[in-house]
Amino acid sequence: MALLAQMKLLINLARIDGEVAGKERSYIRNIGLANQLDAGDIEKLFDQRHDLIVPDDLTDDQKFEYIFSLVQLMKIDERMYKEEIMFCSKIAARLGYDEQVMFDLMLHVRAAAMGDDEMTALKKLTKKYL
Template sequence: MLINLASIDGEVSDNEKKYILTIGKANGVEEHDVHPLFKNFHDINLPVNLSDDKKFDYIFSLVQLMKIDERLYKEEIRYCSRVAARLGYDQDVVFDLMTQVKSVAMEKDEINALRDLTMKFLKTS
Protein backbone atom coordinates (compact mmCIF):
# COMPACT_ATOMS: atom_id res chain seq x y z
CA MET A 1 0.00 0.00 0.00
CA LEU A 2 2.75 2.43 0.88
CA ILE A 3 4.54 1.82 -2.40
CA ASN A 4 1.32 2.34 -4.36
CA LEU A 5 0.74 5.65 -2.60
CA ALA A 6 4.31 6.82 -3.13
CA SER A 7 4.07 5.99 -6.84
CA ILE A 8 0.80 7.82 -7.53
CA ASP A 9 2.48 11.11 -8.47
CA GLY A 10 4.75 9.33 -10.95
CA GLU A 11 7.90 9.29 -8.85
CA VAL A 12 9.03 7.95 -5.51
CA SER A 13 11.09 10.59 -3.71
CA ASP A 14 14.13 9.67 -1.64
CA ASN A 15 12.23 10.62 1.53
CA GLU A 16 9.31 8.40 0.55
CA LYS A 17 11.65 5.51 -0.21
CA LYS A 18 13.47 5.93 3.12
CA TYR A 19 10.17 6.03 4.99
CA ILE A 20 8.95 2.84 3.30
CA LEU A 21 12.25 1.06 3.96
CA THR A 22 12.09 2.10 7.62
CA ILE A 23 8.52 0.79 7.97
CA GLY A 24 9.60 -2.43 6.29
CA LYS A 25 12.56 -2.85 8.62
CA ALA A 26 10.38 -2.18 11.67
CA ASN A 27 8.14 -5.02 10.48
CA GLY A 28 10.97 -7.46 9.84
CA VAL A 29 11.26 -6.95 6.07
CA GLU A 30 14.81 -6.42 4.81
CA GLU A 31 15.72 -3.68 2.31
CA HIS A 32 16.70 -6.20 -0.36
CA ASP A 33 13.16 -7.63 -0.16
CA VAL A 34 11.51 -4.20 -0.42
CA HIS A 35 13.46 -2.70 -3.34
CA PRO A 36 11.95 -4.99 -6.04
CA LEU A 37 8.45 -4.00 -4.89
CA PHE A 38 8.98 -0.44 -6.14
CA LYS A 39 8.72 -1.69 -9.73
CA ASN A 40 5.02 -2.68 -9.68
CA PHE A 41 1.59 -1.51 -8.61
CA HIS A 42 0.05 -3.82 -6.01
CA ASP A 43 -3.51 -4.73 -5.09
CA ILE A 44 -4.77 -3.49 -1.74
CA ASN A 45 -4.52 -6.62 0.38
CA LEU A 46 -5.33 -6.13 4.02
CA PRO A 47 -5.07 -8.85 6.63
CA VAL A 48 -8.39 -9.92 8.11
CA ASN A 49 -9.27 -9.38 11.76
CA LEU A 50 -6.95 -6.43 12.31
CA SER A 51 -7.08 -4.88 15.75
CA ASP A 52 -8.14 -1.24 15.98
CA ASP A 53 -4.53 -0.35 16.82
CA LYS A 54 -3.23 -2.07 13.67
CA LYS A 55 -5.89 -0.33 11.56
CA PHE A 56 -4.69 2.97 12.96
CA ASP A 57 -1.07 2.06 12.24
CA TYR A 58 -1.97 1.43 8.59
CA ILE A 59 -3.88 4.67 8.05
CA PHE A 60 -1.40 6.75 10.06
CA SER A 61 1.53 5.43 8.00
CA LEU A 62 -0.30 6.16 4.75
CA VAL A 63 -1.14 9.74 5.72
CA GLN A 64 2.37 10.40 7.01
CA LEU A 65 3.85 9.07 3.77
CA MET A 66 1.43 11.19 1.75
CA LYS A 67 2.72 14.30 3.52
CA ILE A 68 6.42 13.42 3.49
CA ASP A 69 7.18 14.99 0.10
CA GLU A 70 5.22 18.12 1.13
CA ARG A 71 2.92 17.83 -1.88
CA LEU A 72 -0.61 16.49 -1.74
CA TYR A 73 -2.30 15.10 -4.82
CA LYS A 74 -6.01 14.38 -5.20
CA GLU A 75 -5.26 10.83 -6.29
CA GLU A 76 -3.18 10.25 -3.13
CA ILE A 77 -6.06 11.47 -0.98
CA ARG A 78 -8.51 9.25 -2.88
CA TYR A 79 -6.23 6.24 -2.44
CA CYS A 80 -5.90 6.86 1.31
CA SER A 81 -9.67 7.27 1.56
CA ARG A 82 -10.24 3.94 -0.23
CA VAL A 83 -7.83 2.18 2.12
CA ALA A 84 -9.47 3.85 5.13
CA ALA A 85 -12.86 2.56 3.97
CA ARG A 86 -11.43 -0.95 3.53
CA LEU A 87 -10.09 -0.73 7.08
CA GLY A 88 -13.58 0.12 8.36
CA TYR A 89 -13.18 3.86 8.78
CA ASP A 90 -15.41 6.63 7.54
CA GLN A 91 -13.41 8.15 4.68
CA ASP A 92 -13.42 11.54 6.42
CA VAL A 93 -10.77 10.19 8.80
CA VAL A 94 -8.19 10.99 6.12
CA PHE A 95 -9.05 14.70 6.15
CA ASP A 96 -8.79 14.93 9.94
CA LEU A 97 -5.47 13.11 9.91
CA MET A 98 -4.12 15.25 7.06
CA THR A 99 -4.45 18.34 9.23
CA GLN A 100 -2.70 16.81 12.24
CA VAL A 101 -0.19 14.21 11.08
CA LYS A 102 3.33 15.57 10.65
CA SER A 103 5.72 14.44 7.95
CA VAL A 104 8.48 14.18 10.56
CA ALA A 105 8.74 11.94 13.60
CA MET A 106 5.98 12.55 16.09
CA GLU A 107 6.00 12.12 19.85
CA LYS A 108 4.26 9.08 21.31
CA ASP A 109 1.65 11.22 23.09
CA GLU A 110 0.81 13.00 19.81
CA ILE A 111 0.33 9.67 18.06
CA ASN A 112 -1.81 8.34 20.91
CA ALA A 113 -4.01 11.46 20.74
CA LEU A 114 -4.48 10.84 17.00
CA ARG A 115 -5.25 7.18 17.70
CA ASP A 116 -8.03 8.30 20.07
CA LEU A 117 -9.29 10.84 17.53
CA THR A 118 -9.60 8.25 14.78
CA MET A 119 -11.74 5.94 16.93
CA LYS A 120 -14.78 8.13 16.28
CA PHE A 121 -14.38 7.40 12.55
CA LEU A 122 -14.15 3.63 12.99
CA LYS A 123 -17.42 1.99 12.03
CA THR A 124 -18.68 -0.73 14.30
CA SER A 125 -19.18 -4.11 12.68
Protein backbone atom coordinates (compact mmCIF):
# COMPACT_ATOMS: atom_id res chain seq x y z
CA MET A 1 0.00 0.00 0.00
CA ALA A 2 2.75 2.49 0.93
CA LEU A 3 4.60 1.93 -2.36
CA LEU A 4 1.45 2.30 -4.42
CA ALA A 5 0.58 5.55 -2.62
CA GLN A 6 4.12 6.81 -3.25
CA MET A 7 3.87 5.96 -6.96
CA LYS A 8 0.57 7.83 -7.23
CA LEU A 9 2.03 10.92 -5.54
CA LEU A 10 4.99 10.85 -7.92
CA ILE A 11 2.67 10.63 -10.92
CA ASN A 12 0.59 13.55 -9.59
CA LEU A 13 3.75 15.62 -9.21
CA ALA A 14 4.94 14.72 -12.71
CA ARG A 15 1.60 15.89 -14.14
CA ILE A 16 1.70 19.35 -12.54
CA ASP A 17 3.35 21.00 -15.54
CA GLY A 18 0.81 19.47 -17.92
CA GLU A 19 2.67 16.40 -19.10
CA VAL A 20 4.80 13.57 -17.78
CA ALA A 21 8.23 14.01 -19.38
CA GLY A 22 10.19 10.96 -20.51
CA LYS A 23 12.76 11.32 -17.70
CA GLU A 24 9.97 11.58 -15.15
CA ARG A 25 8.21 8.49 -16.50
CA SER A 26 11.46 6.51 -16.44
CA TYR A 27 12.25 7.61 -12.88
CA ILE A 28 8.80 6.58 -11.62
CA ARG A 29 8.88 3.32 -13.58
CA ASN A 30 12.31 2.44 -12.15
CA ILE A 31 11.08 2.95 -8.58
CA GLY A 32 8.19 0.59 -9.24
CA LEU A 33 10.34 -2.04 -10.94
CA ALA A 34 12.96 -1.87 -8.16
CA ASN A 35 10.15 -2.72 -5.73
CA GLN A 36 8.87 -5.65 -7.82
CA LEU A 37 5.81 -3.96 -9.30
CA ASP A 38 4.73 -5.35 -12.66
CA ALA A 39 5.67 -3.10 -15.60
CA GLY A 40 2.13 -3.31 -16.98
CA ASP A 41 0.62 -2.30 -13.64
CA ILE A 42 3.00 0.66 -13.45
CA GLU A 43 2.01 1.87 -16.93
CA LYS A 44 -1.69 1.67 -16.02
CA LEU A 45 -1.05 4.10 -13.15
CA PHE A 46 -0.03 6.78 -15.66
CA ASP A 47 -3.48 6.57 -17.29
CA GLN A 48 -5.43 7.07 -14.06
CA ARG A 49 -6.23 10.05 -11.83
CA HIS A 50 -5.09 9.75 -8.23
CA ASP A 51 -6.21 11.31 -4.96
CA LEU A 52 -3.54 12.82 -2.71
CA ILE A 53 -3.34 10.08 -0.11
CA VAL A 54 -0.46 9.87 2.35
CA PRO A 55 -0.63 6.77 4.56
CA ASP A 56 -0.66 7.43 8.31
CA ASP A 57 1.45 4.44 9.34
CA LEU A 58 4.74 5.22 7.59
CA THR A 59 8.06 4.74 9.35
CA ASP A 60 10.55 7.62 9.45
CA ASP A 61 12.55 5.86 6.71
CA GLN A 62 9.46 5.55 4.51
CA LYS A 63 8.62 9.22 5.08
CA PHE A 64 12.14 10.13 3.99
CA GLU A 65 11.84 7.94 0.87
CA TYR A 66 8.56 9.66 -0.03
CA ILE A 67 9.84 13.20 0.27
CA PHE A 68 13.26 12.42 -1.20
CA SER A 69 11.76 10.77 -4.28
CA LEU A 70 9.35 13.68 -4.77
CA VAL A 71 12.12 16.29 -4.62
CA GLN A 72 14.41 14.23 -6.86
CA LEU A 73 11.60 13.83 -9.40
CA MET A 74 10.94 17.57 -9.26
CA LYS A 75 14.59 18.19 -10.17
CA ILE A 76 14.94 15.46 -12.80
CA ASP A 77 13.62 17.47 -15.75
CA GLU A 78 15.86 20.42 -14.79
CA ARG A 79 12.86 22.73 -14.38
CA MET A 80 11.17 23.49 -11.10
CA TYR A 81 7.78 25.12 -11.07
CA LYS A 82 6.24 26.96 -8.15
CA GLU A 83 3.33 24.50 -8.23
CA GLU A 84 5.75 21.56 -7.89
CA ILE A 85 7.45 23.13 -4.88
CA MET A 86 4.08 23.84 -3.28
CA PHE A 87 2.96 20.24 -3.94
CA CYS A 88 6.12 18.84 -2.33
CA SER A 89 5.74 21.19 0.64
CA LYS A 90 2.13 20.06 1.10
CA ILE A 91 3.14 16.38 1.07
CA ALA A 92 6.06 17.08 3.42
CA ALA A 93 3.61 18.64 5.89
CA ARG A 94 1.27 15.65 5.59
CA LEU A 95 4.23 13.39 6.31
CA GLY A 96 4.82 15.32 9.53
CA TYR A 97 7.80 17.41 8.42
CA ASP A 98 8.22 21.07 9.28
CA GLU A 99 7.90 23.11 6.08
CA GLN A 100 11.54 24.24 6.42
CA VAL A 101 12.65 20.75 5.35
CA MET A 102 12.09 21.78 1.73
CA PHE A 103 14.93 24.31 1.85
CA ASP A 104 17.47 21.66 2.87
CA LEU A 105 16.09 19.11 0.43
CA MET A 106 16.19 21.52 -2.49
CA LEU A 107 19.80 22.41 -1.65
CA HIS A 108 21.07 18.86 -1.19
CA VAL A 109 19.01 16.51 -3.38
CA ARG A 110 20.39 15.97 -6.86
CA ALA A 111 18.65 14.52 -9.89
CA ALA A 112 21.54 12.07 -10.36
CA ALA A 113 22.08 9.02 -8.18
CA MET A 114 23.38 9.85 -4.73
CA GLY A 115 25.88 7.80 -2.74
CA ASP A 116 25.13 5.97 0.50
CA ASP A 117 27.09 8.50 2.57
CA GLU A 118 25.17 11.39 1.01
CA MET A 119 21.85 9.66 1.64
CA THR A 120 22.74 8.92 5.26
CA ALA A 121 23.74 12.54 5.84
CA LEU A 122 20.57 13.81 4.15
CA LYS A 123 18.41 11.44 6.20
CA LYS A 124 20.04 12.72 9.39
CA LEU A 125 19.58 16.33 8.27
CA THR A 126 15.88 15.90 7.48
CA LYS A 127 15.09 13.89 10.61
CA LYS A 128 15.36 17.05 12.72
CA TYR A 129 12.33 18.41 10.84
CA LEU A 130 10.05 15.51 11.86
